[in-house]
Amino acid sequence: MGDDIPENDGRIVLRDRELSVPPEIQRIRRGYVESFTGTFINDGLEHWDGVDLDRNLVVVVQRRIHDQRRCVVTAPLPIPPSRPNIIPA
Secondary structure, three states, X not given: OOOOOHHHXXXXXXXXXXXXXXXXXXXXXXXXXXXXXXXXXXXXXXXXXXXXXXXXXXXXXXXXOOOHHHHHHOOOOOOOOOOOOOOOO
């Protein structure tokens, strides 16, 4: 069950292992491939750029994933109590 299967379009697919490199990037035999895995603000973002010299093609793949383990660690910030407007003297 992968994220590249048509039956999974528009669905949230839960996985307990690292996602594999997209097939579009795996097909590149001669050329250039660069990958990026986001942290902090870009957490959950995976991005690949590739140039396939055999097919004269530029390939860009971007994934956004949701890590359930981080949801347990991250707690929502409490709403601060409202304060009356303070007018300086």
